Structure formats: structure tokens, C-alpha cells
Amino acid sequence: MTALPTVLLVDDEEHSLAAMRMALEDDFECLCAIGAEPAVALMEQQDVQVIFCDQRMPGRSGVAFLSEVRERWPETVRIIITGYTETSDMIAAINDAGIYQFLTKPWHPDALLMAAKNAADLFRLAREHDRMSLEMRLLSRTAESKLEWRRKELREGLGFENVLRAPNSPMNALIAQARQFASFDVPLLLTGEPGTGKTALARAIHYGSLRSDQPFHALNCVGAPDDQLQIELFGARRGALPGAPTNRIGLLQKADRGTLFLNGIETLSPAMQLCLLRVAAQGVYRPLGAHDEQTTNVRLLTGSNRDLRAEVADGRFRADLLYALSTAELSLPPLRARPGDVAVLAQHLLYELSSEHGKPVLGFSDTALEFLENYDWPGNLRELRNEVTRMLIFAQSSTLGPELISRHILQADPGEASMDRSAEAVLAGEGTLRDRVELIEKRILRETLTRLKWNKSRAAAELGLSRVGLRAKLDRYGVVSPHSVAADDTAEDEEER
Structure with a gap:
């Protein structure tokens, strides 16, 4: 009322x-x-x-x-x-x-x-x-300062702060270099294995540059045929494409005065390398079906999964294009070379995916993070995101434990940080048959017990062992349960006596 x-x-x-x-x-x-x-x-x-x-x-x-x-x-x-x-x-x-x-x-x-x-x-x-x-x-007042606020918002939300890492990460030195290059309007080459975050770093460089209020576009060239790349990059005039009554605008025009990131340039054909060289050296290109050339004022950032100098030596990549695209080269380390970063990245991905899928969780258990940290992640950030997504889907409580982790990751013993932890490496490696079999057996034991939350009765039944036989193998290999489940393990032993 x-x-x-x-x-x-x-x-x-x-x-x-x-x-x-x-x-x-x-x-x-x-x-x-x-x-x-x-x-x-x-x-x-x-x-x-x-x-x-x-x-x-x-x-x-x-x-x-x-x-x-x-x-x-x-x-x-x-x-x-x-x-x-x-x-x-x-x-x-x-x-x-x-x-x-x-x-x-x-x-x-x-x-x-x-x-x-x-x-x-x-x-x-x-x-x-x-x-x-x-x-x-x-x-x-808001309208007067809108552009400045927009720049600040983009820099904070999409800039270098968005490249997640631990306080002592090996990425810190790389980010410091990238910050230096960001404000200089020069082409940069980003190298690293697939999934190491080259696109995210390119975006951060753009939003840390003087072009931050202009467009940023990215294109992955891997597996794309020349005609598709030409249309995507250069665009097409009306009538040049069947069923296209209007002009097709390419990324070089969309990103004009901004930044264009081309990933996977090591896969470009000789013809596309020549076209890109004209863009990098002269700032000109010709849309499909056009008679006249167009100019572009775009900053080119490029990415490669392979060593382009080796590609030049083998005759698969133009040396002049390499020099035109790489005033400087920044090499992103793989996830296995970033100790401490996996936990930070996994927690961030979990909160992001939790919000995206509407499934609230608190985080990972310490043991789960230990397993994630000790895996090599050959697929880098993409594989980590897939694993976190899978764990979230199967989670039954607010804290994600190690029993949710995929079996091949669980076989990586947290105490084997200095060893190659892949089963394939053990099978193809050196050593006696007995030593290699015992190493595989030890990993299977740890994976099975972790997946079954250290229920030894269920583990013994699944592995076809007696309770006494399982305990003998655990004692022989020194496999012990983590501290978080030690109390449950003791209680289970007392019940079975």
C-alpha cells in the first residue's frame, strides 16, 4: 500500500x-x-x-x-x-x-x-x-567515456589476465614478452603444440595493443582447401560464387585496422603462401572475381604447430614469408611443461562448465588434482577441457574425486613425476620383461583402487584376486591409499575381520 x-x-x-x-x-x-x-x-x-x-x-x-x-x-x-x-x-x-x-x-x-x-x-x-x-x-558522462570504458573492459576481460596460470608458471616469462610486443604494431609468430592456447594469447595481444577497440578475428587454416581459404580471407565479388547475389566480405576487410590471427599456416599451399606474402609485405589482396586489388591495414598474427625453420629447410615453406610474418616468435609450452598450471586451469574450467551446464559444484579433491597434475596431457588444453567436462557429467557430489578420472589418467602414479607415464612408453621402452610387467601391474592396481574409491573387496573381485593376494601386491609395490580415504580403508578392514 x-x-x-x-x-x-x-x-x-x-x-x-x-x-x-x-x-x-x-x-x-x-x-x-x-x-x-x-x-x-x-x-x-x-x-x-x-x-x-x-x-x-x-x-x-x-x-x-x-x-x-x-x-x-x-x-x-x-x-x-x-x-x-x-x-x-x-x-x-x-x-x-x-x-x-x-x-x-x-x-x-x-x-x-x-x-x-x-x-x-x-x-x-x-x-x-x-x-x-x-x-x-x-x-x-557514460556516453562521453564509453570508448575508454570499453577498452578497459576488453583489456581486463580478454587481455593477458585471461591467460590463466599459477604464480610461478613458466608462462609468466612468455606473457611478459607478449606484453612488450603487444603495443608495437609488428607481426608475430606463435608456435606450440595443438591446444596450447595460441588463439587465446593472440586475442590477449590484440586487446593489449593500440588496436584494442578494433575487430579481432581468427581463422584456423588446417585442413581448409585453397578455394575456401581464399573466400574466407579475401572475400568474393557478386556473381563469383554460385547462388551468391551479393558481395562476400572476407576477414581481411572485416579485421581492417584490427587484428587477424591465422593459425596452422604451416599447412598452406605454395599458392596461398604467395597470396599471404603479398598481404604481409604490401597490404594488398584481390577478392575472388575482382579485377582490382584492395588494401588492408590489418595486424597479422600467425600460429604454427611445427617449426617453420625446419619447414623452410625442407622446402615446404617460403623463407620470405617466414621473415615477413615473424618479427618475433613466441613459443607456447605444452601443458606437461607447466607444473602447477593444471590445477588452476582445471578449477577455472570446472566453474565455467558448471555455470554453462547448470550443475553447481565446489571443486576437485586434493587427490583428484594430484592425478590431473601428474598426467602428460598430449592434447593439452583441449584434452583437459574434455576430461573436466566428463568428470562434471558423472559427478554425484559437489566435490569431484579421483574416481571420476579416466582410467588412462589414473594409471599415472603421482609419485612418478620424473618418469614417462604412458603405457605405450612402458611397452616400447627398455628394461627386463619382469620390470616392465610389474610397472604396468602397479599402474593397473592404482587405477582400479582409485576408481573404486579404495574398496579392496571390489577391487580384488574385479581383478580376480583374493583379498590376501591383493594386499600382498599392494605391499610389494608400495601402493597406499591417499590420506583422504585412509580412515574409510581402515574401517573396511575392521569390518571384514
């Missing part, structure tokens, strides 16, 4: 106050004061929209009181009540007190009520006007 407007009634005669109150109390919250001083006290305690004040009062007159109200509470609408003989004096005093209206005695109840309603509406409209004026000033 909406609160009634508050009206302050001021008079030195109680019967006049009672009469005014009776006329207004159905539509207003009425406060009464006998004289100016009690009225000031009420104003200091209450939020008053309208004042009705008698002119002739002992001590301070109505005009004198309303003049003070004008100074201290200018928003309050002021109405004075006067006798017929005082009207000429009141007209002169209206400006002094900023009086909205004056009523003459004897007043009619309907006239008093109408004056009160009009005054309350005036107060409300004045408040609305002030609010809208403030909003307009704020909108004006």
Missing part, C-alpha cells in the same frame, strides 16, 4: 488546526504544530511534502517561518493562509518565502483539499524531475 503524502499544519489556534486536519486526513498524513518553533522541530524529524501555515502567529510570522523552511528544506511546497486585510502585504512577501500559494480566510474545505493535492503533485513532479536530471547527467 502506497504511503500517504505528509502535510504539516501550522497555526496558533487549536480549533483551526483541528478544522484543517478534518478536511485533509482522509488523503494525507497530517502533522500539527502550534507555532513556528514546534513546526521546525517536526520538520527536523519528519519528511514533509506540503506545509499549510497561518500568517499571524505570536512570535514568528508565517512568512518568517516559511523563509527558514525555504533555506533548509527547499523541496517542501509552502502554502500560507491569511486574512482578507493582509493580501496586499502577502503578495510582496511571496517572493521572500518562495510561497507556492496563499489561501484567504475563511477557506472552504474543498479549496483546502484541492490546494493540498496540487501541492503534493508538484512535490512529486519536482522529485521526478531531479531524478531524471541526475540520470541524464550520468548517462551523458
Whole structure:
């Protein structure tokens, strides 16, 4: 229910106050004061929209009181009540007190009520006007600084802070170099295995550059035929493509004055290498079906999964194109060479995927993170994202434990950090048959127990061993349960005795 407007009634005669109150109390919250001083006290305690004040009062007159109200509470609408003989004096005093209206005695109840309603509406409209004026000033300031705020927002949300890493990550030195190159408008070559985050780094370089308020576009060239790449990069004129009645805009035009990242350039054909060389060296290209060349002011960032110098030596890549594209080269390390980063990346991916799929979780258990950290991740960030997604799908509690991890990852013993942990490497490696079989057996034991939450009875049954035989193998290989489940393991042993 909406609160009634508050009206302050001021008079030195109680019967006049009672009469005014009776006329207004159905539509207003009425406060009464006998004289100016009690009225000031009420104003200091209450939020008053309208004042009705008698002119002739002992001590301070109505005009004198309303003049003070004008100074201290200018928003309050002021109405004075006067006798017929005082009207000429009141007209002169209206400006002094900023009086909205004056009523003459004897007043009619309907006239008093109408004056009160009009005054309350005036107060409300004045408040609305002030609010809208403030909003307009704020909108004006926002519009003036919109570009700068946009740049800041992009840099913070898509810049180098978005390249996640641990405090002591080997990525820190690479990011420091990338920051230096970002503000210099030169082409850069980013190298690294597939999935190491070359596109994310290219995007961060763009938003850390002077082109940050211009477009950023990325294109993966791997596996794309020449005709498709030409259309994607250079565009096509109307009629050059079947069923295309309009011009097709290419990425070189879309990214003009911005940044274009081309990944997988080691797969480009000799013809496409020549086309890209003209773009890199001269800033010109020809859309499909066009007779004239177009120019572009684009910053080229490129990525490669292979060593382009070796490709040049083997005659598969143009040396002049390599030099045109690589004022500097930044090499991204694989995930296996980033100790400590996997936990940070996995937690971030989990929260991101949790929000995306609407499945709230708290995080990983320490043991789960230990297994994730000790895996080699040949697929790098893509493989890590797939694994975290799979764990989230099968999670039954808010904390994701190691039993959710894929079997080939569980076979990586957390204590074997210095060893090659892949089963294929063990099978193809050196050593006696017994040593290699025992290493595989040890990994199978750890994987099975972890997947079954260290329930030894279930593990023994699955592996076709007796309880005693399983314990003998665990003792022989030194396989022990993690601290987080040690208490459950002890309780299980006691139950089976």
C-alpha cells in the first residue's frame, strides 16, 4: 500500500488546526504544530511534502517561518493562509518565502483539499524531475567515456589476465614478452603444440595493443582447401560464387585496422603462401572475381604447430614469408611443461562448465588434482577441457574425486613425476620383461583402487584376486591409499575381520 503524502499544519489556534486536519486526513498524513518553533522541530524529524501555515502567529510570522523552511528544506511546497486585510502585504512577501500559494480566510474545505493535492503533485513532479536530471547527467558522462570504458573492459576481460596460470608458471616469462610486443604494431609468430592456447594469447595481444577497440578475428587454416581459404580471407565479388547475389566480405576487410590471427599456416599451399606474402609485405589482396586489388591495414598474427625453420629447410615453406610474418616468435609450452598450471586451469574450467551446464559444484579433491597434475596431457588444453567436462557429467557430489578420472589418467602414479607415464612408453621402452610387467601391474592396481574409491573387496573381485593376494601386491609395490580415504580403508578392514 502506497504511503500517504505528509502535510504539516501550522497555526496558533487549536480549533483551526483541528478544522484543517478534518478536511485533509482522509488523503494525507497530517502533522500539527502550534507555532513556528514546534513546526521546525517536526520538520527536523519528519519528511514533509506540503506545509499549510497561518500568517499571524505570536512570535514568528508565517512568512518568517516559511523563509527558514525555504533555506533548509527547499523541496517542501509552502502554502500560507491569511486574512482578507493582509493580501496586499502577502503578495510582496511571496517572493521572500518562495510561497507556492496563499489561501484567504475563511477557506472552504474543498479549496483546502484541492490546494493540498496540487501541492503534493508538484512535490512529486519536482522529485521526478531531479531524478531524471541526475540520470541524464550520468548517462551523458557514460556516453562521453564509453570508448575508454570499453577498452578497459576488453583489456581486463580478454587481455593477458585471461591467460590463466599459477604464480610461478613458466608462462609468466612468455606473457611478459607478449606484453612488450603487444603495443608495437609488428607481426608475430606463435608456435606450440595443438591446444596450447595460441588463439587465446593472440586475442590477449590484440586487446593489449593500440588496436584494442578494433575487430579481432581468427581463422584456423588446417585442413581448409585453397578455394575456401581464399573466400574466407579475401572475400568474393557478386556473381563469383554460385547462388551468391551479393558481395562476400572476407576477414581481411572485416579485421581492417584490427587484428587477424591465422593459425596452422604451416599447412598452406605454395599458392596461398604467395597470396599471404603479398598481404604481409604490401597490404594488398584481390577478392575472388575482382579485377582490382584492395588494401588492408590489418595486424597479422600467425600460429604454427611445427617449426617453420625446419619447414623452410625442407622446402615446404617460403623463407620470405617466414621473415615477413615473424618479427618475433613466441613459443607456447605444452601443458606437461607447466607444473602447477593444471590445477588452476582445471578449477577455472570446472566453474565455467558448471555455470554453462547448470550443475553447481565446489571443486576437485586434493587427490583428484594430484592425478590431473601428474598426467602428460598430449592434447593439452583441449584434452583437459574434455576430461573436466566428463568428470562434471558423472559427478554425484559437489566435490569431484579421483574416481571420476579416466582410467588412462589414473594409471599415472603421482609419485612418478620424473618418469614417462604412458603405457605405450612402458611397452616400447627398455628394461627386463619382469620390470616392465610389474610397472604396468602397479599402474593397473592404482587405477582400479582409485576408481573404486579404495574398496579392496571390489577391487580384488574385479581383478580376480583374493583379498590376501591383493594386499600382498599392494605391499610389494608400495601402493597406499591417499590420506583422504585412509580412515574409510581402515574401517573396511575392521569390518571384514
